[in-house]
Amino acid sequence: MFSPGLKLRIRQELIAAQIDSFMENEPLAGHTSLGVGGPADFVVTVRSQEELLSLLEIGKTFGVRPFVLGCGTNLLFSSRGYRGLIVKLGGHFTRIAINDSLVAAGAGASLPRVARMASAKSLAGLSFAAGIPGTVGGAIKNNAGAFGREMAQVVQEVEMCSLKGEMRTFSAKDLHFGYRFCRLPMEGIICKAILKLESGEKEDILRKMEEYRRIRREKQPIGKRTAGSVFRNPPQGSAAQYIEQAGCKGLAIGGARISPQHANFIENFANATSDDIEILIEEVQKKVREIHGLDLDLEMEIVACKKD
Numbered sequence: 001m002f003s004p005g006l007k008l009r010i011r012q013e014l015i016a017a018q019i020d021s022f023m024e025n026e027p028l029a030g031h032t033s034l035g036v037g038g039p040a041d042f043v044v045t046v047r048s049q050e051e052l053l054s055l056l057e058i059g060k061t062f063g064v065r066p067f068v069l070g071c072g073t074n075l076l077f078s079s080r081g082y083r084g085l086i087v088k089l090g091g092h093f094t095r096i097a098i099n100d101s102l103v104a105a106g107a108g109a110s111l112p113r114v115a116r117m118a119s120a121k122s123l124a125g126l127s128f129a130a131g132i133p134g135t136v137g138g139a140i141k142n143n144a145g146a147f148g149r150e151m152a153q154v155v156q157e158v159e160m161c162s163l164k165g166e167m168r169t170f171s172a173k174d175l176h177f178g179y180r181f182c183r184l185p186m187e188g189i190i191c192k193a194i195l196k197l198e199s200g201e202k203e204d205i206l207r208k209m210e211e212y213r214r215i216r217r218e219k220q221p222i223g224k225r226t227a228g229s230v231f232r233n234p235p236q237g238s239a240a241q242y243i244e245q246a247g248c249k250g251l252a253i254g255g256a257r258i259s260p261q262h263a264n265f266i267e268n269f270a271n272a273t274s275d276d277i278e279i280l281i282e283e284v285q286k287k288v289r290e291i292h293g294l295d296l297d298l299e300m301e302i303v304a305c306k307k308d
């Protein structure tokens with residue numbers, strides 16, 4: 001944790017910059033879909049570009065690099081907490097505007113909401129995203145995808161703010177999208193994206209979205225505390241299948257278990273700690289390696305856990 005003196009100075013700077021939506025010693029469990037994570041020194045919600053720039057300035061002054069948090073649906077934070085500044089994008093950064101086939105979405109906007117608004121305007125191309133429970137910024141960073149589609153296919157450009165506070169616009173090709181990742185062209189925060197969609201038949205779009213939702217309800221532990229797929233699918237098959245064949249379905253460590261419904265999901269079913277989840281991940285990787293000779297890579301992101 002930051003020392004009390006440093007916390008006091010950061011608090012004073014936040015107040016002086018008129019950033020009043022911040023919380024100290026804020027449990028991150030309430031900011032993640034897994035429901036795991038100890039207290040963060042500061043969780044700051046910036047509601048305008050001015051607030052974001054001021055926060056970055058404060059970070060620079062104290063030599064602290066803020067961590068951007070979307071909806072926390074792909075993250076595991078340590079139960080021991082997070083030392084530093086967490087920034088969330090609210091207010092101005094959650095706006096969505098649709099003009100013809102172009103959707104301008106703030107990086108803090110909910111991706112399912114963008115998908116719903118696009119469908120209401122008969123715009124096709126985002127049906128896959130209706131069940132991905134994160135923000136636009138998180139979805140771009142992870143090149144989120146489902147049902148054979150991914151963000152890379154709809155992103156036209158993004159506006160970013162560097163850690164030094166410089167605003168720049170990048171086209172999709174600058175983001176170097178890959179399987180569930182992109183390589184951002186500079187260190188910083190995605191503030192806004194322009195998505196290019198296509199006009200379609202509203203009925204077809206809504207039918208497709210409903211079909212995708214039905215498949216998710218059937219196959220995935222929707223409503224449970226998870227972070228989506230834990231491992232990336234290896235090129236030769238599905239991670240879930242390998243995990244199941246290695247006998248790991250239902251395997252539990254402490255309050256975490258491999259979902260009995262879908263083997264590539266970990267459920268926090270009884271107040272799991274980050275250690276429970278990390279040990280479970282290692283156990284699954286070990287068993288899959290023993291049985292299939294295969295190394296499973298993480299899709300979920302672990303933020304400063306064991307080594308903190």
Ligand SMILES: Cc1cc2nc3c(=O)[nH]c(=O)nc-3n(C[C@H](O)[C@H](O)[C@H](O)COP(=O)(O)OP(=O)(O)OC[C@H]3O[C@@H](n4cnc5c(N)ncnc54)[C@H](O)[C@@H]3O)c2cc1C
Binds near residue numbers: 073222
């Ligand atoms: C039930 C469930 C189902 C899921 N299904 C899918 C699925 O079908 N397909 C899929 O791909 N994923 C899926 N996920 C995982 C997750 O929802 C996606 O990866 C999502 O895009 C993450 O968005 P987020 O806002 O929650 O990002 P977070 O988890 O908060 O952050 C993820 C990463 O993005 C970075 N980030 C967030 N915002 C910004 C920003 N503005 N600028 C720069 N970096 C940023 C964070 O620092 C972090 O590194 C699922 C998760 C759950 C819980």
